[in-house]
Amino acid sequence: MLRKFSVKNFRNFTNWLCFDLTSQQYEFNEIAVNKGIVRHAMIYGPNGGGKSNLGLAMVDPVLHLVDSPSYFPSLNNNYLNGRSSAQIAEFIFEFRIGDAEVVYKYGKKAWDKLVYEHLTINEINVLYVDRRKSTLASIALNGAETLKNDVGDSWISLLKYVKSNAILDDTAINETFLALLDFIEGMVFFRSLNATNKGEYVGKDIGVKQLSQSIIESDSIEDFERFLNDAGIECSLVVDINPNASGNKSIYFNFGEIKLEFGTAASTGTLSLGIFYFWWLRLNKGEVKFAYIDEFDAFYHHALASAIVEKITTSQAQTIMTTHNTGVMSNDLLRPDCYFVLDKKISPLTELTEKELRKAHNLEKIYKGLSS
Incomplete structure (x- = not known):
């Protein structure tokens, strides 16, 4: 799991921003934490404060460690912070x-161009390169001794280079290294504000190209129908051939004599639920290890938003x-050390009040008091 994250000179982050996910001592809602690390967190903050950019920064390793990743085209020309004269964005991940304690540091001049990279496992230097000083890399993993250590003019990640070209020995450090790559491969940022087939x-x-394809292929149509009905959307769903999709199958609302294709007939809120369910399948199956869900309840009633949080946890x-929904800021869902406020810096709610927050406290009222 990710324990602490720091970023500098990426998009709107001019100075170092540190996001500490170390949990505190509470004896309720223990499902929200795992071994002293917040497992499920909620972030509040003003519009334009950087919530979306924080999420993009936290999943940034996917861009250089995964083949052909999906990413926002805006990163092509809006990656570095515009107010700084620095030439690289810098990231520190503490896992x-x-x-094992793993620290992964790197700097990039663009989303796909690594300048330096440094990986330590239990304070042991495992991989290191700094192209500003030398093209020679340090690789200290058993089984990778024969790899060429001169990266030349390549921007490739050392982690990806080792994974693709070495058969590593069966050691504790190598096991941690491969587990780290597996975790990063399962990192995702998504949102449903753009009501496309999978959101952004x-x-x-x-x-897959459509959420319906994934639901159909996983034989989850009945569960999806129950999910929508539980969310207050009374409907009956069927699968049928879509003549407008080259004969592929699609999900339809079944009104008896009339059937309407889900993607074209669903309201924005219903389509948003469909997008969430699409990703929920991956969360539930363990395919997603880390999910940053931006504006998760943009189209939801507050009661439905609470139900979604319960499902995610x-x-x-x-x-x-x-x-922005303070209605889900409740100890019934998470706990005080799981709620964070991002406004120039990011802090847990517990650090923003002098009160010693307990289960009986009304967190929403306390937060609104801080904001007034």
């Missing part, structure tokens, strides 16, 4: 992988949600 997302190419993935 706990099993019982950054992550590994998921190999049943997953084993580490999740971070952003919202």
Whole structure:
């Protein structure tokens, strides 16, 4: 899991921003944390404060460690911070992988151009290169001794280079290294503000073009129908051939004599739920290890938003949600150390008040008091 994250000179982050996910001591809603790390977090903050950019920064390793990732085209020309004269964006990820402490630092001049890279496992230097000083890299993994250590004019990540070209020995450090790559490959940023087939997302190419395709192929149509009905959308769903989709199958609302294709007939809110369910399948199956869900409840009634949070917290993935909805700021859903406020810096709610927050406190009222 990700324990702490820092970023500098990426998009609107001019100075170092540190996001500490270390949890505090509470004896309720323990499902929200795991071994001292917040598993499920919620972020609040003003519009334009950087919530979306924080999510893009936190899944940034996917861009250089995963083949042909999906990403926002705006990153092509809006990657570095415009107010700084620095030539690289810098990132520090502190993970706990099993019982190991892993620190992954790097700097980029563009989303696909690594300048320096440094990986330590339990404070042991494992991989290092700084192209500003030398093209020679340091690689200290058993089984990678024969790899060429001169990166030349390549921008490739050392982590990806080793994974693709070495058969590593069976050692504890190598096991941690491969587990780290597996975790990063399962990182995703997504949102449903853009009501397209899968919303907008950054992550590994998921190999499908429509959410209906994924639901049909996983034989989840009945569960999807129950999910919508539980959300207050009374409907009956069927699968049928779509004549406008080269004969592929699609999901339809079934009104008896009339059937309407889901993607064209669903309201914005219903389509948003469909997009969430699409990603929920991956969360539930363990395909997603870390999910940054931006404006997760943009189209939801507050009661439905609470139900979605409850559903997300049943997953084993580490999740971070952003919202403006203070109605879900409740100890009934998470706990005080899981709610964060981003406004120039990011802090847990527990650090923004002198009160010693407990389960009986009304967190929404306390937050609104801070904002007034």
